[in-house]
Amino acid sequence: MPEMTRIQRRNRDVILGAGLKVFSQYGFRGATLDQIATEAGLSKPNMLYYFKSKEAIHNALLEGLLDTWLNPLRALDPAGDPLEEILSYVHRKIEMSRDFPEESRLFANEIVHGAPRIHDALSGELKTLVDEKAKVISGWAEQGLIQPVDAHHLIFSIWALTQHYADFDVQVRAVLDGKDPYEDASAWVDTVFRRVLTKD
Amino acid sequence: MPEMTRIQRRNRDVILGAGLKVFSQYGFRGATLDQIATEAGLSKPNMLYYFKSKEAIHNALLEGLLDTWLNPLRALDPAGDPLEEILSYVHRKIEMSRDFPEESRLFANEIVHGAPRIHDALSGELKTLVDEKAKVISGWAEQGLIQPVDAHHLIFSIWALTQHYADFDVQVRAVLDGKDPYEDASAWVDTVFRRVLTKD
DNA sequence: TCCGTATTTGACCAATCGGTCAAAGACACG
DNA sequence: CGTGTCTTTGACCGATTGGTCAAATACGGA
Numbered sequence: 421m422p423e424m425t426r427i428q429r430r431n432r433d434v435i436l437g438a439g440l441k442v443f444s445q446y447g448f449r450g451a452t453l454d455q456i457a458t459e460a461g462l463s464k465p466n467m468l469y470y471f472k473s474k475e476a477i478h479n480a481l482l483e484g485l486l487d488t489w490l491n492p493l494r495a496l497d498p499a500g501d502p503l504e505e506i507l508s509y510v511h512r513k514i515e516m517s518r519d520f521p522e523e524s525r526l527f528a529n530e531i532v533h534g535a536p537r538i539h540d541a542l543s544g545e546l547k548t549l550v551d552e553k554a555k556v557i558s559g560w561a562e563q564g565l566i567q568p569v570d571a572h573h574l575i576f577s578i579w580a581l582t583q584h585y586a587d588f589d590v591q592v593r594a595v596l597d598g599k600d601p602y603e604d605a606s607a608w609v610d611t612v613f614r615r616v617l618t619k620d
Numbered sequence: 621m622p623e624m625t626r627i628q629r630r631n632r633d634v635i636l637g638a639g640l641k642v643f644s645q646y647g648f649r650g651a652t653l654d655q656i657a658t659e660a661g662l663s664k665p666n667m668l669y670y671f672k673s674k675e676a677i678h679n680a681l682l683e684g685l686l687d688t689w690l691n692p693l694r695a696l697d698p699a700g701d702p703l704e705e706i707l708s709y710v711h712r713k714i715e716m717s718r719d720f721p722e723e724s725r726l727f728a729n730e731i732v733h734g735a736p737r738i739h740d741a742l743s744g745e746l747k748t749l750v751d752e753k754a755k756v757i758s759g760w761a762e763q764g765l766i767q768p769v770d771a772h773h774l775i776f777s778i779w780a781l782t783q784h785y786a787d788f789d790v791q792v793r794a795v796l797d798g799k800d801p802y803e804d805a806s807a808w809v810d811t812v813f814r815r816v817l818t819k820d
Numbered sequence: 821t822c823c824g825t826a827t828t829t830g831a832c833c834a835a836t837c838g839g840t841c842a843a844a845g846a847c848a849c850g
Numbered sequence: 851c852g853t854g855t856c857t858t859t860g861a862c863c864g865a866t867t868g869g870t871c872a873a874a875t876a877c878g879g880a
Binding site for chain 1: 840847
Binding site for chain 1: 731743807812
């Protein structure tokens with residue numbers, strides 16, 4: 421659908437924004453079309469004129485999401501400095517948690533519920549990319565450029581640590597008494613992976 | 621309610637087990653009473669004879685959960701060996717992820733959705749315990765018994781890393797081609813926190 | 821055995837859900 | 851201005867949901 425009027429493009433964007441907000445907060449089944457329509461400032465039938473079902477909205481969101489989510493990992497450069505490359509990845513990921521927490525929670529929701537709609541992408545696209553980058557990291561370790569690591573689990577750790585701040589935001593803020601966590605979090609994850617990867 | 625017949629205790633247990641399974645997989649709104657009743661092998665009205673609403677089942681589950689979940693942290697002994705105490709905590713947590721993944725996902729679901737039902741417990745009971753234990757860990761660091769750390773974020777990291785294997789199970793297994801992750805995960809998190817906490 | 825209580829169930833209900841449809845209104849273009 | 855298309859909406863529908871209720875059944879103690 422390359423042909424779209426201004427109205428179509430604007431309303432699709434508005435709907436996807438509303439869908440992101442509502443789906444990320446209530447989950448797929450917990451979200452209602454009326455909620456999304458209200459959030460988007462449209463009537464329900466009007467919204468369904470642009471996306472023919474609730475699933476269509478959700479799918480459109482997930483479609484773009486996995487790609488965006490994996491971009492920082494794609495950018496990990498085999499020719500770069502190992503420590504610097506990995507730490508850059510960590511920082512890009514934590515910035516995404518800070519700047520796009522709803523996207524993170526939408527993704528988390530899908531995975532926690534068993535990834536019924538993106539399971540193929542996980543064992544396809546995602547696995548392929550992770551395997552490729554894990555090989556790069558393992559190579560670095562074998563050359564002694566970083567400490568020995570289980571590259572797959574290192575990547576899991578980066579995901580877990582960085583996304584935790586978006587997915588478990590309320591818990592983190594409850595413990596920190598509402599204080600913004602991201603400044604300290606950024607410094608902390610830097611320290612963690614620096615210690616894990618270097619000997620000094 | 622200290623007075624309970626065998627039937628009552630058995631059926632309450634059966635219902636809670638079914639509720640855990642269904643709620644952890646589909647979320648609160650995604651789960652239906654019919655689903656839970658079928659899973660429990662009871663008729664819906666019969667189930668509602670033991671718990672008067674869907675929320676009552678969910679609340680009963682969450683009530684016991686937070687306590688169980690925090691027990692390993694409570695066990696962290698200020699008088700013990702710092703490295704050993706923290707690593708024990710890490711291992712207990714990863715064992716809980718392996719042995720009780722549904723509990724972990726039920727909890728994750730609640731937090732991701734903004735913790736509408738346990739927010740008070742987070743900023744009360746949870747925060748109090750975390751602050752207390754963070755103080756212990758900070759003390760250890762100041763005495764030079766472990767490397768300098770941000771104790772609160774260290775605890776977040778332990779939660780994030782260990783619970784990731786339960787909450788994001790499908791993703792982990794998709795990447796690892798279905799292979800059981802826990803043996804390597806256990807060794808990996810041990811390595812991670814050993815490197816973070818010690819200098820050598 | 822009998823009886824009061826605990827347990828179980830089929831039938832039902834009001835509310836909410838995702839989605840449809842026909843018709844009305846806005847817009848672009850000759 | 852007219853006309854064909856794009857956009858918007860109120861009214862509505864069948865299905866599902868959480869929950870109720872009266873009646874039937876099982877159980878335990880005297």
